Amino acid sequence: MKEKLYTIPLMDAFKADGECPFCYVERKLEEHTLDFVLGPGASYMEDDVRAETDAMGFCRTHFKKLYDYGNRLGTGLILKTHFKKLNQELDEQIKMFAPSRVSIMDKLKKSKNTENAARTSIGAWAASTKEKCYICDFYKKTYQRYLDTFFDMYRKNPEFQELFRSCKGFCIPHFGELADEADRVLSDKEKKQFYEVLFPLMKENMQRLYEDLDWFCDKFDYRYKDADWKNSKDALPRGMQKAAGGFPADPPYTSDR
Template sequence: MKESIHTIPLTDAFKAEDECPFCYLEREAEQHAISFALGSGASYMEDDVRAETDAMGFCRHHYKMMYDYGNRLGSGLILSTHLKKLNQELAAQMDLFAPGKSSVFKRMQKTSLDKQGRETAIGQWIDEKTHSCYVCDHFKANYNRYLDTFFDLYKKDEEFARLFREGKGFCLPHFADLVETAEKKLNDKQKAEFYPTLFKIMKENYQRLQEEVTWFTDKFDYRNKDKDWGNSKDSIQRCMQKLGGGYPADEPFTEGL
């Protein structure tokens, strides 16, 4: 299959032999976005970039990445104009806010916040703001295309299909996305081949991780102190990645990297 802007990174991710190729792509994308926004190219000084960061802001995870990255001046400039825009919107939301009618019944109910179904306009607006992120959007813009490209390659490129079959599977969130996408991208005959292969890969690799992390704990038994660690030394972070996605053991991504 002809190489493209999406096939090359996807193939490279599978060749990396990571616990989840899509986590690998996500990390590459978020590091690129942080470097683009705060790196030596000073993109944060460009009006079009600043307009995006002003409007979208960042999520909690990527604010932490910005802080760790080390460019305090760049972060300060981005935050200065983002807060200016946000303060204007916040003031407008508060000016328009109208409290709901109170009742004895409501006051007697136990508090149970459903963030997916906020009842107030301010709550809904804040949810929108805290789920909007310049860095997350950088990956989301390409993620669906990566999923489509995965199935295009799987169907047409035997070398890629082999990488998939011999890979380590996927984290649970990206596994769910693959299944959801397969339902739309594959015909019945292709599904009959794909799902058994995917499920076999997932079962084998989740069992592998279970055994590795179990051996990690068993090594703390004095009877096993002289036995080989095998592949268990970094099993905790790989299990965490497999279950939740991401790279919990990564060192902070900094300006010097």
């Protein structure tokens, strides 16, 4: 199989032998984007990049990761011009703002489904700022290509097929995405074969992790304090990853790596 842009990183992810190869891909993509935005290449000084970061901004999680990265000047310049845009939008929103009038019937009709919905144009605008993030957007666009590559390799590459069969499964979010994507791109025959591998793989490895967590908790019982930890010492971060994705034990990704 001819090697493509996403093939080698995906092979590396499965060879890393972690709890979820797609969490590995996600982490590498995020680190690459942090380097692109704030790293030695100074992409934040490019007009087209700055225009995108000004327009989209970053989510709470990635603002924190930009801060941890260590390039204070770069982060400051990005934030400065982003605030210029935010202030312009704020002025426009305040000029257009008109509070709604609530009738008695409106109050009676209030339901749980509408309690969290924005009631004003400013509320909707503020909510929209939380939904946009330059790094999340880059990840989502690139991640789909990795999913496409996964199924292309699953069909054509015997070495990759074996890596898939012998891996430790996936975190629950990425497991769901794989199941959905398989239903979309595979033939009926291929779906049957794929799910016959994927589902037992997940059940086996979820049970393995449960047993690691069970023993981790038992080790706090005085009766087992001298017993071997087996594979449970890092059961907490692995369990968190399996349940929700990511690498909870990772230190901040910084510019001096």
